[in-house]
Amino acid sequence: MPTAQEVFGGGLAVVTGAGAGIGAGLTRHLAGDLGMTVIAADVDAEAAHRIADELGERVVPRVVDVRDPDAVDRLACLVTDEFGPVRLLINNAGVEQFGYLWDVSPVNWQRVVDVNISGVFHGIRAFLPGMIAAGQRSHVLALASVGAVTSVPLQAPYIMSKHAVLAMTECLHQEVAEIGADVVVSAVLPGLVESDIFSAAGGVESGDIAAAEEHRKTMLAIREQAISADEAAETIVAQAARGEFYIVTHPEVVHAAMAARADQLANHRAPAPHRSRFAAAE
Ligand SMILES: NC(=O)c1ccc[n+]([C@@H]2O[C@H](COP(=O)([O-])OP(=O)(O)OC[C@H]3O[C@@H](n4cnc5c(N)ncnc54)[C@H](O)[C@@H]3O)[C@@H](O)[C@H]2O)c1
Numbered sequence: 001m002p003t004a005q006e007v008f009g010g011g012l013a014v015v016t017g018a019g020a021g022i023g024a025g026l027t028r029h030l031a032g033d034l035g036m037t038v039i040a041a042d043v044d045a046e047a048a049h050r051i052a053d054e055l056g057e058r059v060v061p062r063v064v065d066v067r068d069p070d071a072v073d074r075l076a077c078l079v080t081d082e083f084g085p086v087r088l089l090i091n092n093a094g095v096e097q098f099g100y101l102w103d104v105s106p107v108n109w110q111r112v113v114d115v116n117i118s119g120v121f122h123g124i125r126a127f128l129p130g131m132i133a134a135g136q137r138s139h140v141l142a143l144a145s146v147g148a149v150t151s152v153p154l155q156a157p158y159i160m161s162k163h164a165v166l167a168m169t170e171c172l173h174q175e176v177a178e179i180g181a182d183v184v185v186s187a188v189l190p191g192l193v194e195s196d197i198f199s200a201a202g203g204v205e206s207g208d209i210a211a212a213e214e215h216r217k218t219m220l221a222i223r224e225q226a227i228s229a230d231e232a233a234e235t236i237v238a239q240a241a242r243g244e245f246y247i248v249t250h251p252e253v254v255h256a257a258m259a260a261r262a263d264q265l266a267n268h269r270a271p272a273p274h275r276s277r278f279a280a281a282e
Contacts, residue, residue, distance in 0.1 A: 141247070
């Protein structure tokens with residue numbers, strides 16, 4: 001099996017949401033350990049520059065809002081013109097949302113759809129044609145979640161968005177195969193990884209505000225069991241190098257969630273009352 005160094009070493013990577021959490025861990029691993037040039041794209045200018053300052057000239061900070069298709073197109077043109085073909089695209093930027101679905105404001109609903117779903121689509125639209133045309137092997141990863149194969153109350157917009165990302169990525173995998181392009185497509189289904197996602201998550205402004213904030217507290221508390229972003233990055237990139245489609249950071253948790261979902265669908269069972277998917281570790 002090829003190593004991450006053999007597959008990615010010295011190449012060019014683009015990581016969205018690179019300023020914090022998993023994106024920052026990926027950027028550190030790709031630039032620091034594998035010697036890649038990394039375009040660190042983030043809507044948060046300070047965060048993008050912080051990771052570039054930390055890692056030196058191999059990391060190129062770019063302020064990009066993945067919700068804006070024109071901004072992502074401009075990023076792709078600039079990257080191709082200045083740096084050449086992209087070997088690894090990681091559509092990582094994502095946001096959380098807590099609260100009962102009927103309490104979520106349309107604005108917060110739209111934020112999740114725009115960042116988590118459309119952001120991934122914009123990345124694919126902007127970069128894939130160039131990656132296919134380059135005719136060299138390249139990889140595209142989308143950050144889904146263990147939530148892509150399960151359901152969780154008080155996180156419906158987020159869970160819905162991750163199901164969408166997984167479905168989009170599965171279709172993309174088939175499409176790339178259909179045209180015989182040398183692009184390896186993978187979906188990343190992390191479990192709990194240290195990051196800012198729960199503190200940055202949207203809440204609700206009316207309805208059961210207490211329930212939404214209680215759920216945030218629970219998620220912040222179970223975050224104690226999270227693995228570090230650096231550890232997550234290393235295993236994600238190693239699995240990508242091996243050409244895995246389903247990339248996981250917590251194999252037991254994800255495989256149990258996949259088996260439970262397969263059983264639910266195969267046996268036409270309604271979703272069971274929720275128990276934390278991390279219960280085994282609690
Ligand atoms: N941390 C976890 O436990 C976990 C688990 C499963 C999946 N994920 C997924 O991993 C990805 C990264 O999450 P994280 O936990 O590192 O989150 P995080 O909040 O720590 O970092 C997300 C980064 O994305 C950036 N971002 C947000 N909106 C953006 C936009 N519109 N355009 C560009 N950048 C934007 C933020 O500024 C931030 O730097 C997300 O897609 C998330 O859903 C995370």
